[in-house]
Amino acid sequence: MKAHNNLSADPTMKDVAIAAGVASVTVSRYLNDPAVVSDRTKQKIDAAIKQLNYVPHAAARTLASKRSRMIGAVIPSLDSSLFGRTIEVFQNQISTAGYNMMLASNNYNIEKEYEHITQMVSHGMDALILVGQSRDKHIYELLQAKSIPYVLTWAVDDNFEHPCIGFDNQAAAGDITRYLLHLGHTKFAMISGFTENNDRALNRLIGVRAALEKQNLSLSDDNLLQSKFGIEEGREAFRLLMSRANKPTAIICGSEPFAYGVIFEAKNMGIKIPEEVSIVGFDDMALASNITPRLTTIRTPQEQMGMLAAKYLVSRLNGEDIPLPQPLATELVVRESCAPPPKS
Template sequence: MTVTIKDIAQLANVSIATVSRVLNNSKPVRPELRERVLKIVQETGFQPNAIARSLVSKETRIIGVMVPDISNNFYSNLIYGIDSVISEYDYSMFLAISDEVVDKELKYLRLFKEKQIDGVIIASIHFLEGNIQTLQEIQVPLVVTGHDLPGYQIPTVNVNNVQASYDATAYLISQGHTKIACISGPLWDPPCGLDRMGGYRKAMRAHDLPIHEGFVVEGEFTAKSGYEAMRRICEEKIRPTAVFVATDLMAVGVLNYLYDHGIRVPEDISVMGFDNLELASLSRPMLTTVHNDPFMYGKAAAEQLLRQIRNEPVERMSTVPHHLVIRQTVSALLK
């Protein structure tokens, strides 16, 4: 005969709610009651049923996580950061991969609601109006990483993309470069697109340097788009001496283009990336870049989400630190 949580409560002479609190370690229980319940559980060999447990406790102990691309190690490291926190509190992860397809994003958001999961962490979603409406409709604790959402009370975790890009461009300027190109992320992604381009423009203006608009190109999140963007820049009548690239993946494409066309890095053109992915240290020459730690994104997002679940105060905006990693693709401009 299968032992139920109701049987445990009767044998221990406590309420079902008390048994649930002991099993889930969700709320304080007097030591003598906890010991009594655990003794009965051990004696009966009781195995909690996850569905039944969730009906009693109103918790599934599952966190929904949606990322656009699991093959990008930025997102895989972000997931590790989330897991490092939630596993300590006996939560499991429901992972959804959207492939940057809006219909899939909306489908997964609705699925999160249907499964009645305890909270949701979302990385790099296409924030169309329909997504915002669906986010508000799911009515569960929620944290978004990689985006700011002004006007909405949704907690976010992000690097200061404008300041980080400013710092990267200012470093190139400190090395004597004045003809600096910028390959931004896609403009539909404000942090990698508008914000990182904005940091570049802010640094150029602050140092009274002209911006040649032919040097400013929108890319995508691929090495191929970096290759193509660098081709367009090199077709200009004048050539930059340095280029700030908004992602390391695109920067690898830039390095490949320059290598294929006999343009030396950093002797002819210096290259600055962003993210400090593993491949930044594997490229040759090794890529100088902005360290943007996805593991810390994940940890911060998970901590913020668990605070919400426990009805504790949370920050509307959390910022993870950044710093420059100086390697081999940037050199001082010889005068």
């Protein structure tokens, strides 16, 4: 890299080019599409940028390239690590293609999501990654009108109206319900997130009920408790369920924080898991294999969704017609929180 003694307080792209010993057009290409520049040249330009403390002018870059090099991500919540695994892989993948990510949380609020997305569009987002299918239909009209690629995750679209990279929540919930049926359980309860404006929670509930109905069983409204996601909410739901005369012998938790709360509260109440009641979760978060008893759950393809969603959007932005994958596989992970129902 060439010496550059006249450091400016506000260095320009030309200053970077001189310091790196390359043409200004090469620096411009690198900033707008790193993939077209050789690794050796990248290293020289990176070193010059750091030496000069150069920060590209975002508006100028957007005007020159018609790209902001930003991809928006709107997720339901920042409260837990659930969506973090997908988003971390997604961010790492798009960064290798020269894109950065803008993240927002809608708190399961359709109006808030619409607000976030319109703001992102107004700031020139090149593409968007979203979670699930429950949203204002005008969002799709906006994205299509602006020719902004998007992909939905954590769900599948049986009607093929929207690009999805996810898994079948209904089928996965059916799998874990059938496992409990196989153990001999007939008295079921479920702790679910609110199903309104949450297609994932709704489809998990549908999957549980469909599996029970095939065995001429049902999930009564009294044994379906819906609340916001959280450990304390799991504790509260468990206390209510186990205070009843006709207690369930199997509790299906539609999200794992509920299951953690159930296990903590069971210890507090002196109720043995799985001897007195079996507990299952959904998603296989980090605590599932470390809590006592270790939690039987559904492992969802969180990292795979992030990687494939990133590859899909980057390919679309590069003008490539990339096929979408089939629904991704989930896995029933059997651990220690389930047993046959007590004989009494």
